[in-house]
Amino acid sequence: xxxxxxxxxxxxxxxxxxxxxxxxxxxxxxxxxxxxxxxxxxxxxxxxxxxxxxxxxxxxxxxxxxxxxxxxxxxxxxxxxxxxxxxxxxxxxxxxxxxxxxxxxxxxxxxxxxxxxxxxxxxxxxxxxxxxxxxxxxxxxxxxxxxxxxxxxxxxxxxxxxxxxxxxxxxxxxxxxxxxxxxxxxxxxxxxxxxxxxxxxxxxxxxxxxxxxxxxxxxxxxxxxxxxxxxxxxxxxxxxxxxxxxxxxxxxxxxxxxxxxxxxxxxxxxxxxxxx
Amino acid sequence: xxxxxxxxxxxxxxxxxxxxxxxxxxxxxxxxxxxxxxxxxxxxxxxxxxxxxxxxxxxxxxxxxxxxxxxxxxxxxxxxxxxxxxxxxxxxxxxxxxxxxxxxxxxxxxxxxxxxxxxxxxxxxxxxxxxxxxxxxxxxxxxxxxxxxxxxxxxxxxxxxxxxxxxxxxxxxxxxxxxxxxxxxxxxxxxxxxxxxxxxxxxxxxxxxxxxxxxxxxxxxxxxxxxxxxxxxxxxxxxxxxxxxxxxxxxxxxxxxxxxxxxxxxxxxxxxxxxxxxxxxxxxxxxxxxxxxxxxxxxxxxxxxxxxxxxxxxxxxxxxxxxx
Numbered sequence: 108x109x110x111x112x113x114x115x116x117x118x119x120x121x122x123x124x125x126x127x128x129x130x131x132x133x134x135x136x137x138x139x140x141x142x143x144x145x146x147x148x149x150x151x152x153x154x155x156x157x158x159x160x161x162x163x164x165x166x167x168x169x170x171x172x173x174x175x176x177x178x179x180x181x182x183x184x185x186x187x188x189x190x191x192x193x194x195x196x197x198x199x200x201x202x203x204x205x206x207x208x209x210x211x212x213x214x215x216x217x218x219x220x221x222x223x224x225x226x227x228x229x230x231x232x233x234x235x236x237x238x239x240x241x242x243x244x245x246x247x248x249x250x251x252x253x254x255x256x257x258x259x260x261x262x263x264x265x266x267x268x269x270x271x272x273x274x275x276x277x278x279x280x281x282x283x284x285x286x287x288x289x290x291x292x293x294x295x296x297x298x299x300x301x302x303x304x305x306x307x308x309x310x311x312x313x314x315x316x317x318x319x320x321x322x323x324x325x326x327x328x329x330x331x332x333x334x335x336x337x338x339x340x341x342x343x344x345x346x347x348x349x350x351x352x353x354x355x356x357x358x359x360x361x362x363x364x365x366x367x368x369x370x371x372x373x374x375x376x377x378x379x380x381x382x383x
Numbered sequence: 384x385x386x387x388x389x390x391x392x393x394x395x396x397x398x399x400x401x402x403x404x405x406x407x408x409x410x411x412x413x414x415x416x417x418x419x420x421x422x423x424x425x426x427x428x429x430x431x432x433x434x435x436x437x438x439x440x441x442x443x444x445x446x447x448x449x450x451x452x453x454x455x456x457x458x459x460x461x462x463x464x465x466x467x468x469x470x471x472x473x474x475x476x477x478x479x480x481x482x483x484x485x486x487x488x489x490x491x492x493x494x495x496x497x498x499x500x501x502x503x504x505x506x507x508x509x510x511x512x513x514x515x516x517x518x519x520x521x522x523x524x525x526x527x528x529x530x531x532x533x534x535x536x537x538x539x540x541x542x543x544x545x546x547x548x549x550x551x552x553x554x555x556x557x558x559x560x561x562x563x564x565x566x567x568x569x570x571x572x573x574x575x576x577x578x579x580x581x582x583x584x585x586x587x588x589x590x591x592x593x594x595x596x597x598x599x600x601x602x603x604x605x606x607x608x609x610x611x612x613x614x615x616x617x618x619x620x621x622x623x624x625x626x627x628x629x630x631x632x633x634x635x636x637x638x639x640x641x642x643x644x645x646x647x648x649x650x651x652x653x654x655x656x657x658x659x660x661x662x663x664x665x666x667x668x669x670x671x672x673x674x675x676x677x678x679x680x681x682x683x684x685x686x687x688x689x690x691x692x693x694x695x696x697x698x699x700x701x702x703x704x705x706x707x
Contacts (some may be wrong), residue, residue, distance in 0.1 A: 120509075131520055135523065200426055201427045206423060227664075228437075228441035230668040231444035231445055232441045235436070235441065250436075254438050358531055376587070
């Protein structure tokens with residue numbers, strides 16, 4: 108193939124990628140550009156900043172109960188993430204290391220939730236939260252978040268643990284290690300990449316949740332950060348600058364976590380799919 | 384797992400014949416398996432209890448409540464037999480609208496996400512500049528929350544100042560299109576946002592799939608003078624088929640799961656024209672106080688997902704067998 112043809116081909120590839128990337132970035136740029144622009148009436152969204160100001164962020168951070176909502180989200184996210192990592196890895200360890208009669212059925216039961224649409228269970232789940240007196244209680248979020256996160260997490264841990272050579276556990280047993288020690292000192296440290304993937308998936312699930320927090324947190328001071336924008340959105344008016352400042356703050360932690368752990372996250376996420 | 388156990392056990396039996404250490408290992412393994420049956424249950428218990436309480440019990444409740452009339456508040460639940468289902472099938476045009484929308488949503492968004500995701504993956508599988516940056520940009524929507532996405536797209540689709548209308552005006556399609564207000568358009572406008580949201584995720588899975596194709600296949604094809612397009616058609620696509628089937632399965636489940644984004648973006652409107660089944664479950668259960676009726680819709684969603692997933696899993700198994 109001649110050189111000119113290859114160069115043209117490469118040029119087309121770059122142009123296509125740059126155009127697509129530009130189109131993909133539109134919503135993100137729109138949010139950030141509007142958030143840093145000075146507020147000027149209600150028709151105010153923009154792709155090009157009309158200036159550079161942090162007034163909107165200042166207002167949002169000081170005026171409303173944004174700090175409180177952020178705290179609520181941090182608590183629910185951190186607690187459910189810790190719970191999912193621990194509970195899912197323990198279950199996977201039990202199933203891989205000590206299979207018992209019917210353990211395959213139990214695995215199936217634990218994984219079936221992957222297919223479950225939240226809408227299918229949401230009404231009884233809401234009733235359950237009410238009857239447990241968990242409305243406006245952090246546990247009302249942590250319980251459902253943990254349960255919804257378990258199926259995928261158990262799958263990821265099970266695949267990771269099944270790849271751990273059995274001899275490692277056996278050697279530790281000969282050395283007199285208890286089974287919990289084998290879990291904690293052998294299986295968990297080896298599976299760090301899977302732990303990272305589970306953590307990120309669970310942080311995304313909990314931090315980005317809308318439906319459960321909308322139903323469970325009826326008091327405005329208990330709502331999560333995803334509902335913070337409603338302060339600046341009304342039927343007949345929109346304070347876009349402040350609203351988008353809220354959205355920027357809501358996105359920021361997730362994007363930072365994603366950029367920091369991108370490689371590990373993507374490898375962990377797709378690992379099981381490639382093995383088939 | 385089963386195979387593994389048997390292999391390990393056979394190993395142990397073989398070694399034990401002439402080897403004291405082997406015999407020790409064997410007894411240890413046997414003892415551990417016996418003790419293990421209780422221990423295994425203990426380790427699984429917390430996960431099983433949580434799953435039972437927050438997932439399995441609500442599923443059973445949904446199916447049970449589908450046969451009741453209940454407003455969600457009164458203590459009394461009235462058994463009505465199949466009445467909810469017969470009302471859905473015979474008297475509720477909005478239900479059929481939502482069935483149609485949900486099926487169309489899956490049939491349109493999943494293939495387009497796959498085509499876009501695969502194209503991105505093939506372009507970004509080459510050694511090019513800023514590859515990591517491009518990948519991150521395309522994947523970014525997958526980590527953004529549905530609230531952020533819906534609000535951003537809502538302003539993009541604004542009839543007065545939205546970017547969508549600027550673009551369509553520039554292209555000569557008119558700049559006064561009601562992207563979310565026009566009943567014929569609302570579902571498709573939301574679908575476009577959904578494709579944008581998930582294409583990068585599909586790309587990442589296809590990129591992982593592409594890593595498993597040996598480079599020697601492409602080299603051989605190039606030696607034979609096969610064009611790039613031919614290489615894609617005859618090497619890349621067939622070898623990615625298991626991944627494609629898996630992604631169709633995940634996409635189908637995702638289409639049934641879709642709720643938050645479309646709820647904030649259109650609320651199912653105008654006039655139920657962008658209702659998905661999940662939206663009708665929500666409005667019936669939490670806005671009009673018809674929990675039994677909502678449960679009937681949810682029950683139909685449940686069984687539709689199970690059937691679709693079973694068919695796709697069976698197909699996936701066949702595809703994987705045919706490749707080996």
